[in-house]
Amino acid sequence: MNPGGYIPNHVSFFRIGVLALEMSTGLLMNAFLIFAVYRDFLKTKTVSNSYKILLGLAISNVCFGILMSLALLDYFCSLGIFPTINPTYIYLYLLLFTITSCGWFSASLGFFYFIKISDFKSRCFSWMKTNISSFVPRMLLVTGTVSLFNSLLSNLLFIFRPTLSGNTTDYSPSMVSLLSRSSTTFVKTAIISTVLPFLVVFTTTLFTVVALKKHRKRMKNVQTSDSLHMRSYENVVRRMTHCLLFYVIFYVVMIIVYFVVITWVESGFWLLLLLLNSFSPVQSTLLVLANPRLKAAWKEIFLCAHLQEMFSTKKQQN
Template sequence: MALDNFYIPSFVESFLIVLMIEICTGVFTNVFIVVVNFHDWLRGQGLNSSDHLVVSLALSNFCFSCINAATIVCAILFSSIFLVDYVFYTLYSIMSYNIFSSSWLSAWLCLFFCVNIISFKHGCMARLKANITTVVPWLIFFSQVFSIVSSLPLIWTITKVFAPNSTNETNRTLRVIGYKINDTYNAFSLLINCFIPFIFVMVTTGRIIASLCAHARHMKQNMDDRGPSLKVHQGAARTMMSLLILYLIFYVVEIGLGFLSMMDPLYWVCFLLIFSFPTLQSIIIMNGNSKLKQTFQKLLKICRKE
């Protein structure tokens, strides 16, 4: 989000309602995921590795929705505050951290599906499968630390953009009209924290789909089900494919923002798509998780009766 000349066009007000609806929906769905798992934990039901990943991802997306809300409020309603150094640096670094964190956690979730569903007899994947319960907390910890370490240096790569001929003759200061993000480090951090996790998602999704096809052929030939359940394969494949498509759209839109002007309505359409990311990802996870799906359906029935 490079702001060489920060200016909010008047037509953006029409996008504001949609943006806030997206943000509120994202907060609700991710809080729902956390509350359901926390309630099970209070009842003495242990959370498995998949639950840990899902809760971590929901918390990351919740923070992303909150920082998006703060960014919108500051940028549109309090633009002078938004251009204060520490405010912009803080918002940008937290937003970068949440994007990186969500990318890594999604990659680990897809890796978890792949390792648990597919039968590995030898090699590192077999050892990973045997120790997945121990490995998952470390993967979550690694992703958070690495995301923080990657996002903090962005602050020192940002340079101010001053208005031409804005020197105040009294105090000899210049008026800041925007910020410029260092393209080299920005591209490097996105490559490490977004593209590599995307490769994880793509490879594990492809492996699950290939296993699904082989499993379906095996069932047709032998008319039995000796391997993992076909429904489990299909559910995991749908979830992983949906995440893959979502991330692909997200990265394309993120790259497209770098070529668009803030005065272009398409720029703000891209913003709508980016801000919908936490909501869409939480919906995909809820739809692919039987516990969350059933709880949400029960909640809908209660709301309809009332």
């Protein structure tokens, strides 16, 4: 099978291996985030505001990984999952929804830390900070609603594409084949759908960093419990800055892929797949590193921290 004439029939094992590694890592990391939130809920009987946003982000990334895995499995195994055009439109809508919701949940997380850390003179922002517990559910509702409508509008670009609206009843093309025919449209749609969330993340992170620097100057020689919180927030913002750099690099590469690679390079579509599937594992890894509670949970679960602590205790007793 040769999707859109871009690649030979036999895809290299290297590409398959990298795609499998990216998807499995992304699913593992986001499944860990969901499990960590559930584990924390069992202990505290409540879910923190930041964990609510992380949960939505992790679920959207898991759904994206499942959809991409389904498309690639259909391509490599010729399952014929998309015999008609209607399942194709439904799949595209779900895929665009996961991409869009991921962007907006990322923006919500950045906006949450911005509200949580910064001091405001505006009544609106002051009310949000005072009522952050009641504001977060409303923000998540708006995030989901915007993602639904944004994905619907984005899907219209594919509905009116001749490459997708043609007769597909005579054979069962894979989703990879269908996407390769409209690869430039798909990249353009992904960029348009996520550019506004990216601007929100970029702006809120910058304002948060500025607010922290101002607060650090005021508390330079003051040792209070607030200073401990500020140091923890500084670590979060530092990691958020790393996320921001990752978003910038990701967008630059996506733009290069859109304007140059897909048009001029035969394997550009597979480069697009590698790029899209790299987003989830890298973002989830940065989020785990940014949260001390998630880092501790990761060490306890995967590095057997409780066993190490038990052995160190026995050695001290001996």
